[in-house]
Amino acid sequence: MRSDRHQSAPLGLKIAAAAGLLFLHLPILLIFVYAFTMEEKSYQWPPPGLTTQWLAVAWNRPDVWSALGLSVKVAAVSTAIAMVLGTLCAAAVSQTKFFGREVISLLVILPIALPGIITGIALRSAFSLAEIPFSFWTIILGHATFCVVVVYNNAVARFRRTSGSLIEASMDLGADGFQTFRYVILPNIGTALLAGGMLAFALSFDEVIVTTFTAGQQQTLPIWMLEELVRPRQRPVTNVVAMVVVLVTFLPILAAYYLTRDGDQVAGSGK
Amino acid sequence: MTTAVSFEKVSRHFGAVRAVDAVDLDIRPGEFFAMLGPSGSGKTTCLRLIAGFEQPTAGSISIFGERAEGVPPYRRNVNTVFQDYALFPHLNVLDNVAYGLMVKGVGRTERAKQAEDALKLVQLPGYGARRPSQLSGGQRQRVALARALVNKPRVLLLDEPLGALDLKLRENMQEELKLLQRALGITFVFVTHDQGEALSMADRVAVFNDGRIMQIGTPQDIYERPQTRFVADFVGSSNVLSPDFVARYSGKRRWASLRPEKIRLAEKAGQGVAGTVRARSFLGATNRFTVDAEGTRLHVITPAGQPVPEDGADVSLVWLPADLHLMDEPA
Amino acid sequence: MPAGSAPVILPSRGGIAGALSDIFWRRPKLLLFLMLTPPLLWLGIVYLGSLFALLLQSFFSIDDFSGLINREFTLKTYGELLRPANFDIIVRTVTMAACVTLASAVVAFPIGYFAARYARGKWKALFYLGIMLPLWSSYLVKIYAWKLILAKEGILTWLFAKLHLSWLLDAWLSLPYVGGNSLSVSFTGTFIVFVYVWLPFMILPIQAALERVPGNLVEASSDLGATPGQTFRNVLFPLALPGIVAGSIFTFSLTLGDYIIPQIIGTSRLFIGQAVYAQQGTAGNIPLAAAFTVVPVVIMGIYLWAAKRMGAFDAL
Numbered sequence: 027m028r029s030d031r032h033q034s035a036p037l038g039l040k041i042a043a044a045a046g047l048l049f050l051h052l053p054i055l056l057i058f059v060y061a062f063t064m065e066e067k068s069y070q071w072p073p074p075g076l077t078t079q080w081l082a083v084a085w086n087r088p089d090v091w092s093a094l095g096l097s098v099k100v101a102a103v104s105t106a107i108a109m110v111l112g113t114l115c116a117a118a119v120s121q122t123k124f125f126g127r128e129v130i131s132l133l134v135i136l137p138i139a140l141p142g143i144i145t146g147i148a149l150r151s152a153f154s155l156a157e158i159p160f161s162f163w164t165i166i167l168g169h170a171t172f173c174v175v176v177v178y179n180n181a182v183a184r185f186r187r188t189s190g191s192l193i194e195a196s197m198d199l200g201a202d203g204f205q206t207f208r209y210v211i212l213p214n215i216g217t218a219l220l221a222g223g224m225l226a227f228a229l230s231f232d233e234v235i236v237t238t239f240t241a242g243q244q245q246t247l248p249i250w251m252l253e254e255l256v257r258p259r260q261r262p263v264t265n266v267v268a269m270v271v272v273l274v275t276f277l278p279i280l281a282a283y284y285l286t287r288d289g290d291q292v293a294g295s296g297k
Numbered sequence: 298m299t300t301a302v303s304f305e306k307v308s309r310h311f312g313a314v315r316a317v318d319a320v321d322l323d324i325r326p327g328e329f330f331a332m333l334g335p336s337g338s339g340k341t342t343c344l345r346l347i348a349g350f351e352q353p354t355a356g357s358i359s360i361f362g363e364r365a366e367g368v369p370p371y372r373r374n375v376n377t378v379f380q381d382y383a384l385f386p387h388l389n390v391l392d393n394v395a396y397g398l399m400v401k402g403v404g405r406t407e408r409a410k411q412a413e414d415a416l417k418l419v420q421l422p423g424y425g426a427r428r429p430s431q432l433s434g435g436q437r438q439r440v441a442l443a444r445a446l447v448n449k450p451r452v453l454l455l456d457e458p459l460g461a462l463d464l465k466l467r468e469n470m471q472e473e474l475k476l477l478q479r480a481l482g483i484t485f486v487f488v489t490h491d492q493g494e495a496l497s498m499a500d501r502v503a504v505f506n507d508g509r510i511m512q513i514g515t516p517q518d519i520y521e522r523p524q525t526r527f528v529a530d531f532v533g534s535s536n537v538l539s540p541d542f543v544a545r546y547s548g549k550r551r552w553a554s555l556r557p558e559k560i561r562l563a564e565k566a567g568q569g570v571a572g573t574v575r576a577r578s579f580l581g582a583t584n585r586f587t588v589d590a591e592g593t594r595l596h597v598i599t600p601a602g603q604p605v606p607e608d609g610a611d612v613s614l615v616w617l618p619a620d621l622h623l624m625d626e627p628a
Numbered sequence: 629m630p631a632g633s634a635p636v637i638l639p640s641r642g643g644i645a646g647a648l649s650d651i652f653w654r655r656p657k658l659l660l661f662l663m664l665t666p667p668l669l670w671l672g673i674v675y676l677g678s679l680f681a682l683l684l685q686s687f688f689s690i691d692d693f694s695g696l697i698n699r700e701f702t703l704k705t706y707g708e709l710l711r712p713a714n715f716d717i718i719v720r721t722v723t724m725a726a727c728v729t730l731a732s733a734v735v736a737f738p739i740g741y742f743a744a745r746y747a748r749g750k751w752k753a754l755f756y757l758g759i760m761l762p763l764w765s766s767y768l769v770k771i772y773a774w775k776l777i778l779a780k781e782g783i784l785t786w787l788f789a790k791l792h793l794s795w796l797l798d799a800w801l802s803l804p805y806v807g808g809n810s811l812s813v814s815f816t817g818t819f820i821v822f823v824y825v826w827l828p829f830m831i832l833p834i835q836a837a838l839e840r841v842p843g844n845l846v847e848a849s850s851d852l853g854a855t856p857g858q859t860f861r862n863v864l865f866p867l868a869l870p871g872i873v874a875g876s877i878f879t880f881s882l883t884l885g886d887y888i889i890p891q892i893i894g895t896s897r898l899f900i901g902q903a904v905y906a907q908q909g910t911a912g913n914i915p916l917a918a919a920f921t922v923v924p925v926v927i928m929g930i931y932l933w934a935a936k937r938m939g940a941f942d943a944l
Binding site: 034035036039040042043046047049050051053054056057060068069070071072107110111112114115117118122130133134136137139140141142143144145147148149150151152155167170171174200202203204225228229232234235238248251252255256264268271272275276279280283 | 638641645646648649650652653656659660663664666667668670671672674675676677678679681682685735736738739741742743745746755756757758759760761762764765766767768769770771772773774775776777779781782783785786824827828831856877881882884885886887888891892901904905908914917918921924925928
Binding site: 360361362363365367368369371372373374375449451452 | 637
């Protein structure tokens with residue numbers, strides 16, 4: 027309920043905005059219905075009946091579990107690397123004025139600004155030129171590269187908001203560089219870093235385009251899903267996995283939102 | 298006696314910009330010293346040079362006889378009250394005040410006790426648990442003061458600390474700062490662009506312009522005996538009289554300053570300098586006129602209650618010869 | 629507290645941390661260098677190195693008989709891009725990217741405008757999450773959802789039947805080029821999914837651009853006698869344009885490079901991304917794949933240059 031001071035939106039605009047939001051959300055909600063459908067062979071609507079049996083079937087699938095395990099491991103390691111690199115970069119760019127900071131910003135953003143397929147094929151051809159066999163670490167190389175930007179964006183926004191005189195005040199009061207970092211900088215950028223880390227995790231957990239080029243025979247959860255999409259074998263299990271993926275990715279995003287809501291925005295363009 | 302802060306030919310250049318240019322300065326121990334000047338005149342850079350945030354490009358700085366160049370701010374027993382206070386938003390008031398003690402390794406109970414004492418000193422006892430964001434501007438200013446004083450600095454630097462406060466609060470704080478400084482005996486160095494503030498609080502004032510010190514002296518010196526046109530104009534908006542004008546009335550071809558309140562309206566026409574009233578305004582305790590006299594524009598301030606001439610009236614202005622202050626600046 | 633008689637210059641804190649602190653304080657450039665080295669090494673070697681390797685390969689060619697890569701500098705591979713079959717792929721992809729961008733802007737504008745101008749307090753937060761959640765939720769799941777929706781036996785066919793509009797759907801599907809057996813194997817389906825998946829990338833910059841328009845500007849315009857249509861054309865649209873251009877950078881670039889959406893929803897005719905994937909994978913023609921990837925890079929380069937001149941980057 028808005029107060030009278032704000033004029034109300036024209037009806038047409040309200041309808042268009044509401045329709046747009048419904049367009050964004052209905053398809054995702056549909057996943058939740060399909061996870062419980064009795065139909066096995068097609069995508070029939072409306073579902074002939076509802077059941078929870080597929081949850082149990084999916085739970086007992088070792089291939090789903092191993093793909094999930096790999097995805098979580100990849101996301102955790104990539105996020106850790108991205109947080110270190112992204113924070114260093116953000117600190118350097120925002121604490122000091124130096125020649126070339128624009129170039130560095132561009133370099134960090136490039137891996138997501140260019141289509142994923144370019145990053146993917148570039149990495150793959152580099153691996154084959156350097157004769158590096160596919161492994162867990164080849165996936166990490168790709169993921170950490172594009173996760174850096176998410177952490178970087180969040181950290182830069184917070185650094186910008188943290189007044190430079192706080193650092194001077196800390197030094198003035200007798201804290202050296204390390205103490206200032208520990209007692210002033212870290213507490214002030216902590217939540218932004220955590221938010222960046224959450225988003226990086228979500229990004230890595232979901233990534234498929236680059237991964238198809240760097241994984242070789244390994245299966246992350248998105249690659250497992252992609253194969254099910256191209257060659258559907260067990261649709262009900264795919265439905266359940268899709269629902270779980272939606273739920274799992276929502277949590278870090280909501281958490282990131284609550285960590286950064288007062289002030290800087292969760293860097294939306296960071297995907 | 299040693300000096301508290303001593304600058305010898307100190308310069309700080311940023312590329313081609315000479316923020317501070319060959320400044321010599323001696324600040325005495327226990328003194329309340331003001332650096333006064335317009336923005337960009339180099340006063341804040343001088344303060345930052347003492348704090349250690351800037352390093353001189355030439356010259357030497359010593360603090361109580363010890364050379365300070367190349368010493369980081371965290372190793373100087375000098376503390377600053379920042380213009381925007383720079384209170385740590387993630388710490389409560391007590392932890393803010395205790396910060397300096399904490400990084401020096403003072404134990405928890407001891408630093409809580411000292412911090413609480415410092416809060417009492419600035420008349421904020423019991424505010425320790427609050428967040429800086431819950432305080433008013435004046436209260437934040439006091440916390441910033443307590444946070445600096447708790448470290449028992451040899452020199453306390455204040456960068457326009459009253460700039461963000463409203464008039465009433467500002468006058469109270471001026472008095473309080475003055476009393477605090479007397480009680481503690483710490484050397485205060487105070488940067489301001491407000492000449493009233495500098496004159497009313499400081500023991501001595503340095504007037505800055507273009508990276509140089511124009512004049513150093515007591516407030517009376519600066520106010521009554523400005524040495525340059527800039528000082529006369531900047532401090533108390535004096536009438537600056539040209540050498541030609543001065544030659545006609547005193548016989549010496551020199552720049553001179555004449556305080557508006559030293560000029561009186563002559564009772565009879567024909568005395569003194571003839572002029573025409575161009576504008577007038579009522580200021581409460583005084584009246585202020587602008588008078589065009591023989592090609593020179595003069596400001597005149599008279600106590601309220603005296604007769605007030607009309608706009609456009611012809612008047613004669615007189616002053617005591619001793620009040621016409623001849624300046625050092627060459628004609 | 630009495631006046632201090634403590635030393636004025638304190639000794640260093642001691643230990644390695646104290647010594648390092650002093651060194652870094654004296655030489656801030658050293659600290660900067662140390663901070664930048666790890667990320668620049670990573671991005672420079674892993675990422676830029678790979679990109680250069682890729683670019684290099686596009687100047688190699690493949691031997692038609694042996695199928696081996698001939699490592700001699702040639703522009704022959706780029707010439708192959710102009711062969712009708714390959715050139716068609718480029719034209720098709722660019723056309724799709726343009727259509728997707730246009731449609732995204734139309735759908736996104738009301739949402740961004742409403743969020744920027746009318747949503748307040750709790751609603752603002754709700755709108756923000758309402759855009760962020762679809763943006764960040766799983767890309768594959770979103771595509772999968774549309775596979776469910778667009779399937780012949782799916783919800784959309786059912787909905788058209790319920791509304792007695794099946795004839796309309798059939799008529800559309802019988803059209804050449806945009807039609808097909810069902811929506812999930814037609815360009816229409818590909819188009820809808822592209823718009824859906826990239827829409828949040830358009831909404832956010834439009835909203836950001838409109839947030840900066842003071843509300844009273846719109847009131848001033850109507851106060852001066854402009855109709856809502858005139859206000860939109862002369863005030864709102866020009867002010868939102870940098871946001872639209874910024875958003876279009878995403879929608880355009882993402883569409884140019886995507887190979888999964890057209891593979892799962894659409895016809896058997898290829899897009900650039902699919903061509904790259906096929907050339908480097910089954911065909912083993914890495915030089916041609918590399919040359920194909922240069923196309924979106926060049927197009928985006930031109931696009932970014934034009935966008936920069938329009939001031940679109942301020943709205944990011």
